[in-house]
Amino acid sequence: xxxxxxxxxxxxxxxxxxxxxxxxxxxxxxxxxxxxxxxxxxxxxxxxxxxxxxxxxxxxxxxxxxxxxxxxxxxxxxxxxxxxxxxxxxxxxxxxxxxxxxxxxxxxxxxxxxxxxxxxxxxxxxxxxxxxxxxxxxxxxxxxxxxxxxxxxxxxxxxxxxxxxxxxxxxxxxxxxxxxxxxxxxxxxxxxxxxxxxxxxxxxxxxxxxxxxxxxxxxxxxxxxxxxxxxxxxxxxxxxxxxxxxxxxxxxxxxxxxxxxxxxxxxxxxxxxxxxxxxxxxxxxxxxxxxxxxxxxxxxxxxxxxxxxxxxxxxxxxxxxxxxxxxxxxxxxxxxxxxxxxxxxxxxxxxx
Amino acid sequence: xxxxxxxxxxxxxxxxxxxxxxxxxxxxxxxxxxxxxxxxxxxxxxxxxxxxxxxxxxxxxxxxxxxxxxxxxxxxxxxxxxxxxxxxxxxxxxxxxxxxxxxxxxxxxxxxxxxxxxxxxxxxxxxxxxxxx
Numbered sequence: 001x002x003x004x005x006x007x008x009x010x011x012x013x014x015x016x017x018x019x020x021x022x023x024x025x026x027x028x029x030x031x032x033x034x035x036x037x038x039x040x041x042x043x044x045x046x047x048x049x050x051x052x053x054x055x056x057x058x059x060x061x062x063x064x065x066x067x068x069x070x071x072x073x074x075x076x077x078x079x080x081x082x083x084x085x086x087x088x089x090x091x092x093x094x095x096x097x098x099x100x101x102x103x104x105x106x107x108x109x110x111x112x113x114x115x116x117x118x119x120x121x122x123x124x125x126x127x128x129x130x131x132x133x134x135x136x137x138x139x140x141x142x143x144x145x146x147x148x149x150x151x152x153x154x155x156x157x158x159x160x161x162x163x164x165x166x167x168x169x170x171x172x173x174x175x176x177x178x179x180x181x182x183x184x185x186x187x188x189x190x191x192x193x194x195x196x197x198x199x200x201x202x203x204x205x206x207x208x209x210x211x212x213x214x215x216x217x218x219x220x221x222x223x224x225x226x227x228x229x230x231x232x233x234x235x236x237x238x239x240x241x242x243x244x245x246x247x248x249x250x251x252x253x254x255x256x257x258x259x260x261x262x263x264x265x266x267x268x269x270x271x272x273x274x275x276x277x278x279x280x281x282x283x284x285x286x287x288x289x290x291x292x293x294x295x296x297x298x299x300x301x302x303x304x305x306x307x308x309x310x311x312x313x314x315x316x317x318x319x320x321x322x323x324x325x326x327x328x329x330x331x332x333x334x335x336x337x338x339x340x341x342x343x344x345x346x347x348x349x350x351x352x
Numbered sequence: 353x354x355x356x357x358x359x360x361x362x363x364x365x366x367x368x369x370x371x372x373x374x375x376x377x378x379x380x381x382x383x384x385x386x387x388x389x390x391x392x393x394x395x396x397x398x399x400x401x402x403x404x405x406x407x408x409x410x411x412x413x414x415x416x417x418x419x420x421x422x423x424x425x426x427x428x429x430x431x432x433x434x435x436x437x438x439x440x441x442x443x444x445x446x447x448x449x450x451x452x453x454x455x456x457x458x459x460x461x462x463x464x465x466x467x468x469x470x471x472x473x474x475x476x477x478x479x480x481x482x483x484x485x
Contacts, residue, residue, distance in 0.1 A: 001439075003484030010483065013462075018408040032431035032485040039431075039438040055442060062422075062478045063414050071409040080399040088390035101398055109395045133400065138462040145400035152398040229400035 001058065004048045005029035008236035009180075016141055021070055023061035025054060101228055102156070103220065103249055110155040118151040121161030122168055126151070131172050133230035135238040136180040145171070145229040153228055157221035162199055163214055166191070167221045169279050176226040177251045178233040179283065184241030186286050188252035188322060189222070192267035193277035196255040203255040208287075208324075210250070219250035245286055252287070260327035262334045263341050284319040305347065312348050323348070420477040421451045425468070427461040429485035436482050457481075 002010045004026045014022035026049045027042045034042075047054045085095055092109050096102050108114065119126050124147045132142035150171045154164055170177075170189060177187040196203055202212030210216055227233035258265040258274075267278035290311050301307075312321040323344065325333070338344045414420060424439055426432035433456065440452045453476065458465040461483060472479055 001435075001480060001482050001484075006484050016405060018406045019410065020407075022410070027435070027484070030431065030485055031435040031482075032429070034431065034434075036434065036438060039435050040441065042435075043438060043442045055446070058480060059417060059447075062417060062480075066410055066413055072407050073409055074407050075404050076407065077404045078402045080402060081397055083397050084394045085397070086392055086394045089393055090390065092393060092395050096395065109393050110398060111393055111395060115396055138460050141403050141405075143400040143402050149398065149400055152396045156398060224398070228398040231399075231402065 001025050001027055003027050003029035003031060006240075007049065009238075009240060012237045013139065021067075023064075025057045025061060026050075027054065096156070100234060101224075103223055103227075105249070107156040107224075108158050110152040114155045115148065115151050118155050118159070118161050118164055119148065121164030122147065122151075124168070130168065131174050133171070133174060133176055133226065133232070135176055135178060135226075135230055135232035139180065140230070140238060142174075143230040145225075149229060150225055153225040154217075154221045157217045157224050158213070159217040159221050160213070163218050163221075166195060166199070166218050166277075166279070167225070170218070170222045171225050171229065173279070173281060175281055176230060176232050177222045178226040178239055178248060180232070180238055180240050182240050182242050183285065184243045184245040184248075185283055186245050186247040186252060187222070188254055188282040188284075189219070190266055190280040190282065190322075191253065191255040191277075192258065192265050192272070192280070194275060195277040196258075201253075201255040203257040207257070208252055208254060215253045215255070216250050219253040222251050223248055247286060252282075254324060257327050262327070262331050269341070282322045284322065305350070309348055309350065321348070414478055417447060417478070418449045421453060421475060423472045423476045423479045424452050424454045425472075425479055425481045426454070426456050427481065427483050428456060429461060429483070431485050432482040436480075439480065439482075 002024050006029075007026060010024050011022075014020065014024065026047050028045070028048055031039055031042070043055050045054060046052060047057045050057060081099075085092060087095060089109060093106055096107055096109075097104060124130075126146065126148035128147045130145055130147055130150055132144055134140045134142040147168065150168055151164065153171075154167045157167075159167060175187070179185050179187070191201065195201075199214040199218075200212070201214045205211075207215070223233075231238055233239045256265055265274065266280055267276065268274055270278070270280070272278050288311055290308060312323075325344075333344055338347065422443070424436040426436055433454070436454055440454060443450045443452050455468055455471075457463075457468055
């Protein structure tokens with residue numbers, strides 16, 4: 001028995017697990033928060049799919065003889081369509097979009113030539129298997145993918161070959177940027193090391209905004225490959241975020257401003273060398289901005305700590321919180337005694 | 353109950369099926385939107401490699417539920433336990449010969465629970481699983 005909100009998910013999931021005609025009966029959604037009487041009324045009411053009385057449907061599902069199709073065995077490999085598509089540029093734009101391969105923004109058509117150029121950005125063989133991706137671990141069987149398939153998505157996103165190793169690393173992480181949850185989650189990648197300068201990434205003004213080709217297209221490529229390499233991002237089937245999140249268009253690509261930060265870079269904190277290139281992944285509900293160190297210093301704001309803690313607690317209880325501070329704010333915090341990032345984290349998590 | 357065809361859901365969501373439609377179109381004399389002017393390009397398919405699907409036959413059905421034991425299993429989402437308690441009450445009222453046993457499945461909603469499966473096989477005749485919240 002499945003609540004109706006999960007209809008498409010339940011059916012596609014059952015099929016992908018080898019039981020395409022699994023007998024599923026549906027109740028209204030939700031059951032959570034309903035009274036016993038309301039839930040019992042669901043049982044006395046109709047299945048919202050068949051519009052027939054629900055419990056007789058359940059009993060029928062348990063007792064109706066199996067058909068030959070219900071008993072079938074064997075193996076099949078789903079088709080992902082032809083290897084290439086040929087048409088005019090405008091028609092191909094529409095084709096890629098209409099068939100769920102884009103983020104509904106125009107793409108760069110991934111021609112053989114452009115993909116070959118992208119592949120020059122890596123020493124890895126085009127046919128090398130990179131790894132696996134799934135829209136949600138445990139819920140959907142993972143798909144595999146090659147370096148070439150990552151490159152196709154990188155071209156579509158508007159990336160250049162220089163960016164490809166970073167995109168390949170994101171793909172190899174096995175982490176979809178479109179994780180399927182009824183929460184409309186977002187993903188962030190903190191980039192550390194010399195690669196930030198090599199790619200001319202923006203870690204200055206507007207670092208997390210649409211002001212850098214590298215930041216924008218690396219993030220967009222992560223989103224596109226999260227759709228195409230694992231059948232992700234299909235609302236109702238492999239994406240369940242109830243409201244969606246605009247950050248999913250390009251994700252949060254955050255090159256740390258190591259040069260201006262008074263604190264140790266994140267990757268060094270985690271045991272890497274400063275000259276190593278490292279990507280660290282985070283996820284959560286989204287971005288919430290808050291007043292900087294001013295509230296602590298020049299003109300203390302009453303209840304400032306309580307307010308800041310309140311900003312973090314709703315997120316931190318589930319995911320932890322990623323605090324991103326402008327270097328000016330970070331320097332101000334150091335002046336106020338927060339010599340290390342851990343000092344600030346401790347302030348945000350006062351003993352209860 | 354409206355069901356999609358097997359091909360439409362065996363990992364072949366609308367996005368995947370569309371590829372087949374295009375392939376068919378390309379094999380025909382008329383390419384899609386053939387009236388449109390402009391040079392033609394060939395774009396590559398960005399999709400990954402889906403795993404093979406092993407088809408599983410369903411468990412044999414019961415001829416009747418009279419005198420049978422049905423496990424009511426929650427996947428752990430909020431409210432499923434209360435909902436299944438109402439299912440239990442429904443059976444007691446409408447089909448009192450049916451014995452119902454409630455269990456919470458271990459692990460996440462999609463994770464297997466071999467210990468519970470073994471218990472159901474040993475002691476039960478059927479399962480109703482509640483998924484959703």
